[in-house]
Amino acid sequence: MAMDDQLSSTSRLEAFSDGVIAVIITIMVLELKVPAQRGVAGLLSVVPTLVVYFISFSFTAIYWVNHHHLVHRIEQSDQRVLYANLGFLFCLSLLPFFTSYVLEKENDSFSIALYAASMVITGFSFLLLRLAIERRMRVAGTFHPGDAAIQRKHLLSLGLYGLAIPLAYYHPSVALADIALVTVVWIVPTAGTKPCDDDNR
Amino acid sequence: MAMDDQLSSTSRLEAFSDGVIAVIITIMVLELKVPAQRGVAGLLSVVPTLVVYFISFSFTAIYWVNHHHLVHRIEQSDQRVLYANLGFLFCLSLLPFFTSYVLEKENDSFSIALYAASMVITGFSFLLLRLAIERRMRVAGTFHPGDAAIQRKHLLSLGLYGLAIPLAYYHPSVALADIALVTVVWIVPTAGTKPCDDDNR
Amino acid sequence: MAMDDQLSSTSRLEAFSDGVIAVIITIMVLELKVPAQRGVAGLLSVVPTLVVYFISFSFTAIYWVNHHHLVHRIEQSDQRVLYANLGFLFCLSLLPFFTSYVLEKENDSFSIALYAASMVITGFSFLLLRLAIERRMRVAGTFHPGDAAIQRKHLLSLGLYGLAIPLAYYHPSVALADIALVTVVWIVPTAGTKPCDDDNR
Amino acid sequence: MAMDDQLSSTSRLEAFSDGVIAVIITIMVLELKVPAQRGVAGLLSVVPTLVVYFISFSFTAIYWVNHHHLVHRIEQSDQRVLYANLGFLFCLSLLPFFTSYVLEKENDSFSIALYAASMVITGFSFLLLRLAIERRMRVAGTFHPGDAAIQRKHLLSLGLYGLAIPLAYYHPSVALADIALVTVVWIVPTAGTKPCDDDNR
Numbered sequence: 001m002a003m004d005d006q007l008s009s010t011s012r013l014e015a016f017s018d019g020v021i022a023v024i025i026t027i028m029v030l031e032l033k034v035p036a037q038r039g040v041a042g043l044l045s046v047v048p049t050l051v052v053y054f055i056s057f058s059f060t061a062i063y064w065v066n067h068h069h070l071v072h073r074i075e076q077s078d079q080r081v082l083y084a085n086l087g088f089l090f091c092l093s094l095l096p097f098f099t100s101y102v103l104e105k106e107n108d109s110f111s112i113a114l115y116a117a118s119m120v121i122t123g124f125s126f127l128l129l130r131l132a133i134e135r136r137m138r139v140a141g142t143f144h145p146g147d148a149a150i151q152r153k154h155l156l157s158l159g160l161y162g163l164a165i166p167l168a169y170y171h172p173s174v175a176l177a178d179i180a181l182v183t184v185v186w187i188v189p190t191a192g193t194k195p196c197d198d199d200n201r
Numbered sequence: 202m203a204m205d206d207q208l209s210s211t212s213r214l215e216a217f218s219d220g221v222i223a224v225i226i227t228i229m230v231l232e233l234k235v236p237a238q239r240g241v242a243g244l245l246s247v248v249p250t251l252v253v254y255f256i257s258f259s260f261t262a263i264y265w266v267n268h269h270h271l272v273h274r275i276e277q278s279d280q281r282v283l284y285a286n287l288g289f290l291f292c293l294s295l296l297p298f299f300t301s302y303v304l305e306k307e308n309d310s311f312s313i314a315l316y317a318a319s320m321v322i323t324g325f326s327f328l329l330l331r332l333a334i335e336r337r338m339r340v341a342g343t344f345h346p347g348d349a350a351i352q353r354k355h356l357l358s359l360g361l362y363g364l365a366i367p368l369a370y371y372h373p374s375v376a377l378a379d380i381a382l383v384t385v386v387w388i389v390p391t392a393g394t395k396p397c398d399d400d401n402r
Numbered sequence: 403m404a405m406d407d408q409l410s411s412t413s414r415l416e417a418f419s420d421g422v423i424a425v426i427i428t429i430m431v432l433e434l435k436v437p438a439q440r441g442v443a444g445l446l447s448v449v450p451t452l453v454v455y456f457i458s459f460s461f462t463a464i465y466w467v468n469h470h471h472l473v474h475r476i477e478q479s480d481q482r483v484l485y486a487n488l489g490f491l492f493c494l495s496l497l498p499f500f501t502s503y504v505l506e507k508e509n510d511s512f513s514i515a516l517y518a519a520s521m522v523i524t525g526f527s528f529l530l531l532r533l534a535i536e537r538r539m540r541v542a543g544t545f546h547p548g549d550a551a552i553q554r555k556h557l558l559s560l561g562l563y564g565l566a567i568p569l570a571y572y573h574p575s576v577a578l579a580d581i582a583l584v585t586v587v588w589i590v591p592t593a594g595t596k597p598c599d600d601d602n603r
Numbered sequence: 604m605a606m607d608d609q610l611s612s613t614s615r616l617e618a619f620s621d622g623v624i625a626v627i628i629t630i631m632v633l634e635l636k637v638p639a640q641r642g643v644a645g646l647l648s649v650v651p652t653l654v655v656y657f658i659s660f661s662f663t664a665i666y667w668v669n670h671h672h673l674v675h676r677i678e679q680s681d682q683r684v685l686y687a688n689l690g691f692l693f694c695l696s697l698l699p700f701f702t703s704y705v706l707e708k709e710n711d712s713f714s715i716a717l718y719a720a721s722m723v724i725t726g727f728s729f730l731l732l733r734l735a736i737e738r739r740m741r742v743a744g745t746f747h748p749g750d751a752a753i754q755r756k757h758l759l760s761l762g763l764y765g766l767a768i769p770l771a772y773y774h775p776s777v778a779l780a781d782i783a784l785v786t787v788v789w790i791v792p793t794a795g796t797k798p799c800d801d802d803n804r
Contacts, residue, residue, distance in 0.1 A: 023224055043717065064619060097233040220423075283467055291460075298434040418621045
């Protein structure tokens with residue numbers, strides 16, 4: 001049924017992606033387990049868990065912001081954009097699983113390497129979505145090549161997430177810090193790119 | 202209260218369906234269990250689980266794409282469309298249950314047959330939705346009979362999902378491969394229909 | 403912050419309600435447990451569970467349809483409508499809990515009486531929402547008194563759900579059949595009201 | 604990718620926030636456990652649980668209402684609003700965790716203090732969102748200083764939630780009553796502010 005209607009407005013794509021991302025970001029909280037111990041000792045024992053949850057939440061949130069801005073650039077989606085978007089959502093939907101992997105294995109090397117690998121794969125699937133959308137923009141004549149800095153930053157983050165994979169075998173906590181750092185670089189909007197006027201107002 | 206207002210815009214039907222499908226597609230990730238074993242052996246032990254999750258995700262995603270295109274064809278829904286849509290969502294909402302059935306029974310014949318049967322029933326409920334929407338299009342005068350190829354493809358997939366039911370008793374993994382194949386045929390947009398110009402650009 | 407902005411468009415109220423109802427209707431599927439037994443015997447053992455899930459799904463779906471039509475009648479909501487709507491969503495959000503109550507207690511008298519009681523309370527909270535919206539329609543001058551038949555049907559269903567509470571103590575399965583029947587009466591659009599032209603086309 | 608597009612419509616921010624809040628408010632119902640005991644005794648044993656669920660639901664619902672009204676005041680969001688909103692959603696997303704903390708620890712002092720603390724932090728993150736939005740309104744020239752009463756009420760609630768933290772150590776149930784009271788003050792729209800004309804109609 002999908003084949004006879006090549007172009008469609010992006011509004012339902014946005015609504016569906018928002019729904020999926022909203023569920024992904026929220027069900028991760030179900031992985032947080034109340035500690036058996038009472039009092040402050042119990043709370044302290046869940047702090048590493050909260051840190052991992054915070055990284056996963058931030059990672060998902062940053063992709064939502066980027067998704068928001070990327071899809072905003074086109075007004076109609078084609079089959080390629082539709083399927084690239086579903087591929088991206090599939091990769092992102094595995095994050096809660098790999099988050100609970102890290103939590104249940106108590107931050108061991110292998111699970112942190114997996115966690116970093118899942119972030120690299122998600123980043124790669126987002127790159128495919130970006131290419132599908134740029135192709136659509138070229139067809140629609142709305143492409144402008146001014147986002148070289150952003151693309152450089154995107155590739156750099158993929159590289160740094162990728163670096164966490166071997167790093168996890170030697171220093172799991174350094175690998176986790178690397179992942180957290182890359183996520184923070186994305187949060188601070190102007191980090192790694194030229195400062196924008198708006199932020200100096 | 203529903204009876205005195207026979208026609209209504211499809212926008213809330215779309216929003217609600219998007220919400221339900223977004224939750225269905227995402228909560229399936231909760232079925233993925235972190236393996237007890239550490240390291241690569243543990244990861245390998247969840248690969249079959251990830252394959253089943255991927256099939257279920259793709260199946261749901263494909264129905265979302267088709268739902269998107271089908272509902273797009275009408276501007277107003279009547280009672281029949283509303284209830285056919287709820288029937289379709291009900292059938293689809295059982296997919297996470299039958300997915301975890303397959304996972305917990307470790308791909309035995311009966312659970313794969315059930316899984317295939319639930320896909321046939323969902324396909325059938327989508328056919329009812331399609332008929333309700335075509336009836337609506339005829340009333341509104343917007344029906345055009347150009348989608349014979351799509352309808353043939355839809356019926357063919359139902360037949361091939363159906364074939365997986367008896368097949369599961371003899372060769373569970375062949376049945377699963379059959380289900381995966383049919384799902385992939387839907388993903389590759391032009392497979393089984395004439396190639397579209399847009400894809401050759 | 404809510405107080406200085408008395409009127410607002412119903413679009414976010416609809417979007418939020420759709421989101422909440424979509425999650426409610428879908429997370430109930432998490433209550434379905436894969437049976438320990440293999441084969442047909444295992445499947446048969448979950449049939450009562452599937453029946454209760456079907457009733458809860460239909461109940462929620464019907465309220466969504468009614469909510470859809472009711473909120474559609476006004477263009478702006480006031481505080482009263484906003485809070486009546488949240489009250490209704492709270493009552494409806496308890497349905498997954500009372501559904502799993504019935505399932506875990508294996509359809510005993512008390513849990514079916516509770517299940518029926520939660521439906522009566524949800525119906526009552528919907529009546530409050532209906533009153534808040536009718537008050538809003540009177541203020542906006544769009545109220546028309548033509549839905550007496552619907553209101554009669556609504557009160558009748560509340561009565562019949564209420565009847566299931568004492569009935570559950572003597573015949574749990576008859577009480578469940580009563581609940582299922584009332585739900586079906588709402589699904590068949592013209593049952594209990596005059597036939598509409600649209601359905602005879 | 605987010606940096607080259609400083610301003611964007613608030614519609615997707617609203618849609619995403621609605622989705623996240625809808626999931627947060629609904630998954631808390633999964634924390635409600637069916638009691639082991641049958642009959643009225645079993646139901647009575649879950650009453651404290653239902654009370655805590657009701658408080659958490661109301662708390663989230665009130666923030667949704669306030670979020671609704673606050674975001675409605677601007678037409679475009681900038682980076683600051685986007686990230687302040689994500690920070691608020693992160694804090695709110697921890698509520699289901701701290702709710703189940705209270706439930707599993709059976710309302711002990713420490714867990715109620717944590718619960719109150721998480722409400723204070725959420726309130727503080729909402730204040731940051733409010734400041735980001737007011738900054739945006741000043742830039743767009745739509746700021747009006749008439750909401751001093753609301754801001755006073757907001758700060759007062761934060762203070763009263765904060766009061767519950769030490770209180771929990773001496774009288775856990777009084778602390779819980781304090782939290783419930785503050786929540787109710789927000790529900791009754793005119794409590795603590797001048798009566799509005801609309802409510803006297």
